Amino acid sequence: DIQTTQSPSSLSASVGDRVTITCRASQSIRSYLNWYQQKPGKAPNLLIYAASSLQSGVPPRFSGSGSGTDFTLTISSLQPEDFATYYCQQTYSTPPWTFGQGTKVEIK
Amino acid sequence: EVQLVESGGGLVQPGGSLRLSCAASEFTFSSYDMHWVRQATGKGLEWVSGIGTAGDTYYPGSVKGRFTISRENAKNSLFLQMNSLRAGDTAVYYCARGDTMVRGRYYYYYMDVWGKGTTVTVSS
Numbered sequence: 001d002i003q004t005t006q007s008p009s010s011l012s013a014s015v016g017d018r019v020t021i022t023c024r025a026s027q028s029i030r031s032y033l034n035w036y037q038q039k040p041g042k043a044p045n046l047l048i049y050a051a052s053s054l055q056s057g058v059p060p061r062f063s064g065s066g067s068g069t070d071f072t073l074t075i076s077s078l079q080p081e082d083f084a085t086y087y088c089q090q091t092y093s094t095p096p097w098t099f100g101q102g103t104k105v106e107i108k
Numbered sequence: 109e110v111q112l113v114e115s116g117g118g119l120v121q122p123g124g125s126l127r128l129s130c131a132a133s134e135f136t137f138s139s140y141d142m143h144w145v146r147q148a149t150g151k152g153l154e155w156v157s158g159i160g161t162a163g164d165t166y167y168p169g170s171v172k173g174r175f176t177i178s179r180e181n182a183k184n185s186l187f188l189q190m191n192s193l194r195a196g197d198t199a200v201y202y203c204a205r206g207d208t209m210v211r212g213r214y215y216y217y218y219m220d221v222w223g224k225g226t227t228v229t230v231s232s
Contacts, residue, residue: 001170011144033217036153043202044145044153044224050216053112087153090216095166101144 002026004033004090006100012108020076021103023088028068032092035064035073037104039084047086052083075105083107110134110221112203116152117226124193126231130186130223138181141206143219144188146199146228154199158206159189171197193230200225 003026013019018040023033023102036044048064051071060075063077088100116128128144143158157177158166165177176189186203204219 030214032216038153038220042152043224044204044219045222046218046220049218049220050211051213052214053209075211087135089153089155089219095155096168097155097158097217099155 001096002029002090002092002098003033004088004098004100006086006103008103009101010104010106012106013078014056014108015078015080017078017108019078020045021088021105023051023071023073023100025069025092026069029090029092030092030099031067033064033066033071034089035062036087036089036099037082037084038087042045044087044097077079078105112205112221112223114203114223114226117201117228119229119231120193120225121232122194122230125191126228128188128190128203128226130188130226132184132205134188135205135221137179137184140230141203142177142179142204143187144175144177144186145202145204145219145222145224147196147202148196148199150231156201159186164216173176190228193228195230198228198230200227211213 032053035048038044052064083105085102091097111133113131159177174192178187202225203223205221209216
């Protein structure tokens with residue numbers, strides 16, 4: 001199975017900061033990488049699919065990049081509503097489609 | 109509004125069974141793949157099953173042989189039959205819709221609509 005590893009596991013940042021989260025796959029997954037945001041007690045919400053495509057309704061301060069094994073989620077200017085946990089997910093080839101372990105973004 | 113609503117969670121003893129349901133609304137249910145994803149308290153997301161539009165099913169090794177995913181398109185419903193339940197199956201179970209975007213000659217897959225989840229607790 002393809003494994004995905006996120007870093008860091010958590011980070012502290014201030015409103016207005018630029019935040020970068022990385023996801024590394026255990027083998028090349030081309031651009032088959034999605035990003036989700038999850039707030040406490042809520043379901044995950046799709047932010048980015050196919051590594052860099054912004055889901056409808058998601059603010060443009062969120063962006064994704066990368067291909068192959070290394071991917072990045074960037075929040076250009078952190079807003080109060082962005083404090084949450086972020087997960088990457090690979091959907092390369094056939095299942096299982098694994099998630100990263102998550103990155104918790106906390107208020108500094 | 110496109111919506112998924114899970115039900116059927118509860119407390120079950122180890123070794124017992126439970127059947128989860130997911131009711132879909134405001135989209136053509138039969139045209140989409142569907143999935144179950146779970147999350148233990150304080151832990152990350154774990155994909156636990158998927159079913160295609162043709163009824164093809166997929167499972168990770170952790171639940172294969174114990175869980176069965178199915179769908180009833182006429183009732184816009186998704187199901188997860190869980191047998192031989194273990195303490196490690198305790199989690200919130202979400203149903204999610206799978207969708208595809210075509211870019212060039214590649215088909216990119218993602219889960220774009222999620223329910224609020226139903227809680228399964230396996231304990232004696």
